[in-house]
Amino acid sequence: MDKLFQKFSRAFMVLLMFNVVAAILMQLIGRIISKPFSWTLEFACYNFVWLVFFGAVVIMRDGKHIQISYFVDRMPKNVRAALFYFRHALALACMLFLLRTSFVYAMNSAKIRSAALHLPMICVDISVFVSFTLLIIETIRQMIKGYHED
Secondary structure, rough: EEEEEEHHHHHHHHHHHHHHHHHHHHHHHHHOOOOOOOHHHHHHHHHHHHHHHHHHHHHHOOOOOOOOOOHHHOOOHHHHHHHHHHHHHHHHHHHHHHHHHHHHHHHOOOEEEOOOOOOOOHHHHHHHHHHHHHHHHHHHHHHHOOOOOO
16 A cells, blocks of 8 residues: 555656646747737746645655654664654644644635636635645654654
8 A cells, every 4th residue: 555655646746747837938938929828927826826735745644844853763672663653643633633633624715716717716725634644644644653763
């Protein structure tokens, strides 16, 4: 299951990044020939939003979030394990709060249309809800997996 998620997430992120770069190049070329596209910047921004929030899930799964562990590394193993669970429980509580908030926000934006693409804004705003859902699942998975020395 991990390898499937890893392959999907990498492919999804490559697609999003390709969309961002392609849209910006189209905008650049359009401006050079004095026929700019009206939708490329919006399209690039929306893909970038998805890239950022989905990237947070991948980084969490890979354990690559920035950490300052100077003091924690010098503590006994049982204290490090307790701090691991405390940190994950605190993050889980925050994410659960933000999950509900992001869902309400996304639902409120369902009737709003974007300026250039005329997409419902829920297409962009739901990325936050999806991200927090996946982050919650990943946090629980890590807590079940348990503390281990790297």
